[in-house]
Amino acid sequence: MISISSKSASPGFRKVKDRIFFGAVCFFSCLTAVPLIVILWELVKKGYKQINLSFFTDVAPSTLDAMMAKGADKIIPGGIANGITGTLIMVVLAALIAIPTGVMGGIYLAEKPKTKYSHIIRFLTDLLQGTPSIVIGLIAYAWVVKPLSSYSALAGSVALAIMMLPLIIRSTEETLKMLPGSLKEAGLALGSSYTNVVLRVLVPSAFGGLFTGILLAISRVMGETAPLMLTALGATVINWDVTKPTSAVSLLIWQFYNDPNLVDMIWSSSLFLLLLILVLNIIAKNVARKWRIQ
């Protein structure tokens, strides 16, 4: 601090340096937007041609069909219906597992913030949140795939649920902590039971935050590929049976990427997946803004 004035004598030079620094900060900050724009642009440019009705209703084409279409210089027939349904099943199932447990666990942590047990649970939640997705895939493999001796949508959704759980717990806890304590006291003073206060006063008041947390958790697991490679594996047909191998949009992208004949399909499927996730993200943000706790 003291050395500031002695180091650079001229105030003009210091001001110039300050301006340059400010310019650099602005420049590099704006530069981080470039990857987003470039990626979106590239996906739209290369992918929009493939997106038509059959893209949503047909299953992924076989290598042979794709090769013939390419030879005839036509658009590859088929779509990603098996991936869309698979993603839908697995995400919905994962949400059904993770939302109730996550919200309840979050309520527990918010209600008993200072006990030793709560500290341990909070620590383990962070640990789980930091665990690489591929390791969670290994776990779901050991817990579901091995006992059922088959890859399955169920295993995939267990992996996704384990990834969603810590996100939901922490967001629930953070939201509930922001509620004024008087809210709960008022409910209890009116003679309401504890259960009713939590479920009919606290949770509705925190609804915006809870919903945002849940949407963000869903959007985070929606594009996951690595854990699904170890659990759901993929399938060439639309599959509604949760105990059978199932495809997902992200798995299809991986499959297309590895098949020289189908490689043109990656752009449209990536575009679809990315738009889905971005829309979920934007909805989550708007909900958060609208339902903000005053």
Added chain:
Amino acid sequence: MHSSLLLFSFHSKYKSQKSKMRDKIFKILLLLCSLIVLLICGGMVYSLVSGAVPAFSHFGIIDFITTSEWNPRPDHEEYGALSFIAGTVMTSFLALLFCIPFSLPVALFTGEYFRGTRVAMVISSVIELLAGIPSIVYGLWGFYTLRPIMVDLHLSAQGFGVLTASMVLAIMIIPYASSLSSEFISMVPRDLKEGAYSLGATRMEVIRYVIFPVSGSGVFASYVLALGRALGETMAVTMLIGNTNNIPNSLTATGNTMASVIANQFGEAEDLKLSSLIAIGLLLFLITAVINLIGKMIMTKFSKA
């Protein structure tokens, strides 16, 4: 009148007993839901360890970690994790290095220069969206856009390698590094900054001599947590690092990370190889856990001070 009052008191007593019961059940339910996290973590460690035992007992834990040989030929099977550990550490630290020139300005932009303004909100939304892009899409972008550039620059023959992987990885961890450190930068007390301004400091000098020293450990912690993210990234790295089972001997050399070798070879793995892959998963879990723990510890210390 009298009897109705009696009835009322009886009714409310009955009701309160019932709701007490309900409260008790509800509280137990809450406890059980929080307990699930403990069970998952415990079960995870148990499953990983029990899955890794065959590999560890066959090769020895120390040998497994310090051998770079990965040979799946029957009868000559030999598995070691060293080259993958090296690949993971190289890509993650390089990614961390590459992400600093972008995440630090973003943190200053949103946490200091334009704190609370619309512009800052736009930039932080962009950063959040960047975090939402799936790993596999980053991988595709790296493969079809970045890799040809690397080839054109004659950095490597096919464009695969540690450098390409860590550049994409750097973009992927910018959101994690910048959003947390922006929070710590915005938490620097106003009077400290104003004190420096009143002494005639320019904004840059305030940042350098006040904001960085005060928020430094918090910012450092957010970079440690970003490193934890980079260590476990799978798909983008798998698509770009080249997938060769050796220790990368230069920045443009190909290699494999712990996550990518699991993703690549799990499908065809059996017996000893499967166990070795699970052992690598266990090591990866331990490394990320330790890194995250360090980051969290620095952060708790910082927010207490």
